[in-house]
Amino acid sequence: MLAIDFVPDGGGITIVGRLDAAEAPRAQSFFDRVEGTVTLDCSRLEYISSAGLGVLLKTQKRLLASGGKIRLTGVNSHLQDILGYSGFDQIFEVERAR
């Protein structure tokens, strides 16, 4: 299961659960509504596959074209590995989990 929500008062976005190929279309629908520069709190993102990375890539491309971007925070070691192997650590500003 996956839950994505805006944090009230411009606090960014939280994502909780597993972003796999089955959940990617619903995630894309959410991220298509995102504008500007936003922080995505990944501290409770348990899992991401290439389908989920595709959602983030498409969103980052769209936002960068209009001067915005997504920042990833709370990135755990599994997610950090995936971002590194895919080169996404060069595409996204990443803040590791403390």
Place this chain on the structure above:
Amino acid sequence: MTTSAAFKRSFDSISSIFALTADAFAREGIDTELLHAVDLALEELFTNMVKYSTTTDAAVLVEIAAIEGGVEVTLTDYDVEPFDVTKSADVDITLPIEQRRPGGLGLHLIRRLLDSIEYDYSQEKRCSRITFRKTQSGSPASGLLTNKGEENACD
């Protein structure tokens, strides 16, 4: 002991596949540090089968077995054309974002997460089989991609 189940060719099966791996890891006492990589590899290989073999309704068989220091997983896909996952090109991760595409990233990732990946195909049975291994001490599979031809394919 091997834990196995057959899964309908649908992305809706992914959560059931994850449930199978969690169950196998718990029952066999497999190191849960390996679970993330195994789930990722299973999802990427299974979704490839669903996306690229659209002329069959045959379920995909997944088998999970504990091995020394880790786990061996086999996916068997029936009534399909060959699709050798060990032959896919790596993604150029140095490209600027404007030139990046998500395609091919799944196989690129699992080569870096697994110890080994083997592919074999039976022309006679029209059956693909992919076997991968992940161990705690293993190194990335980039140099251990094997096409086994028809050796023991789908026996």
